[in-house]
Amino acid sequence: MNLRQTIQAIQLVVIYLVLQIFFMRNLVLFNYAFSFIYIGIILLLPVETDRLYVLLIGFLVGITVDIFSNTLGMHAAATVLVAYIRPFLLHYQMEAKGVDRLEIGIRAQGFMSFLAYLFPLILIHSSVLFLLEMNNINMILYSLMRIGATSLLTIVFILILELFSKR
Amino acid sequence: MLQLVDFVVRNRFFLVFVLLEILSMWLVVRSNNYWGATYFNTANYYVAKALTISNDAREYTRLGDINSNLAHENAQLRAMLTDLQQQSPPNAPAGYLPDSGFAERFTYSVAKVVDNETHYQNNFITIDKGTKDGIAPGMGVISATGVVGKVRVCSENYSIVTSILHSQFMVSTKLLRSNEIGYAKWPGKNPNEIDLVDVSKYTKIIKGDSAVTSDQNAVFPPGIMVGRVKSLEVNQNQTFYNIVLDLATDFPNLSYVYVVKNNQLEEQQGLRNSIEQAK
The missing domain is CATH 2.40.10.350 (Rod shape-determining protein MreC, domain 2)
Structure with missing residues (x-):
């Protein structure tokens, strides 16, 4: 990671966190669809980022969001899990394409493979969140609907933000 | 020993991952305990400050709703106030006891001002409630701060109010x-x-x-x-x-008004008319 990438990564963290904490926190559609766009920070970090840093950034970002939503530990757990799985998915994509260097982004990867990279991770993230939050097995259907709706809304927002970003 | 170091180095990401997950879970469990009021929540001063800013921004977009809620609340409070005042009028002699029908003769409904004029000799105000909401010509209209006028004509959904700023009112x-x-x-x-x-x-x-x-x-x-x-x-x-x-x-800035319905108005005016016919 060079200096330019580091600055870009810091920008990414700040923009997504501010958006999440100040705006997306209030945006809940039909009481089902939340938008946890901050997960985009972990998903869009450059591929070369050290795996250890990805894990630590994930934890810090998760804790920050937790502090602002009174759910200490939940977002952190979900985000760390995503940060851990991310390299495997990237590795898989690289092997499938037969390249040894990959750049993340809708333009660099192409829409379909970008989506194929985003979707599983976002689904895992919201699943962990809502299943951790669920304290009663009777709420499982409700939680599943929330997981689906939240994943979709989050993906839509991340795609929109990605379309507007310069990378 | 070397093997152990080797194992740690090889699995260092997994170990960090497990460590962080355990830390997260520990935080989850700990903050689930009701006595575990921690420092890291929205009660924290800086967090609360940041959230207040975000809420202010959100509230600004909802001012319309908030206004109309307050207007409804005002209408209820006014109804209660007139009830109480009429049940024990401040300057009535000691023996006077109004019957409850008289005391409760006024009811209020909230309306939004959709058009307001103040520059003419005879000014009218248009409000967004009409016959469908029980508004009828002759009802009084007041605002949160004072009198406004009297309903003049009604359509189904709108009414025109003769403003007190009218030369013959x-x-x-x-x-x-x-x-x-x-x-x-x-x-x-x-x-x-x-x-x-x-x-x-x-x-x-x-x-x-x-x-x-x-x-x-x-x-x-x-x-x-x-x-x-x-x-x-x-x-x-x-x-x-x-x-x-x-x-x-404040006529130039009028936004919500209360239409006052006097349930005994007809009775009162009917009596009056019968005398005038007899004259």
Whole structure:
């Protein structure tokens, strides 16, 4: 990671966190669809980022969001899990394409493979969140609907933000 | 020993991952305990400060809703207030007991002002409630701060209100401290001032005294603010004061009004009409 990438990564963290904490926190559609766009920070970090840093950034970002939503530990757990799985998915994509260097982004990867990279991770993230939050097995259907709706809304927002970003 | 180091190095990401997950879970469990009030939540000063800013921004977009809620609440409070006032009128003699039908004769409904004029000689206000909401011509209209006017015509969804800023509109008005009754009438110039006529010059009038709707009034509930005495002068040739009131209602910025329905208005006017026919 060079200096330019580091600055870009810091920008990414700040923009997504501010958006999440100040705006997306209030945006809940039909009481089902939340938008946890901050997960985009972990998903869009450059591929070369050290795996250890990805894990630590994930934890810090998760804790920050937790502090602002009174759910200490939940977002952190979900985000760390995503940060851990991310390299495997990237590795898989690289092997499938037969390249040894990959750049993340809708333009660099192409829409379909970008989506194929985003979707599983976002689904895992919201699943962990809502299943951790669920304290009663009777709420499982409700939680599943929330997981689906939240994943979709989050993906839509991340795609929109990605379309507007310069990378 | 070397093997152990080797294992740690090879699996260092997994170990960090497990460590962080355990830390997260520990935080989850710990903050689930109700006694575990921690420092890291929204009660923290800086977090709360940041959230307040974000909420302010959100509230700004919802001001319309908040306004209309407050207006509804005002309407309820007004209804309760007139009920109470009418059940024990402040200046009635000790033996007077109004019956409950009379005391509860006023009901209120909230309406939004959709069109408002103040620049003409005869001004009208359009509101967004009509016959569908039980509004009928002749009902009084007040605002949170004072009198506004009287409903003139209604369609299904809208009504036109004759504003008190109308050359032929008069409201029976009482001065609170001097206990004098006169008529408020707009001279047609300044939308913040109104004249009070027919007050005898042989009484003492105090500057700044409040003028409210009087009890001799079928349209408005008694005690609704009309304005405050701004200036008064005596014309030598006449027996009445020239009093100018500062209007209580802020007409240029009117946004919500309350339509007052007097449930006994028909009865009262019917009686009156029967006398006038007999004359």
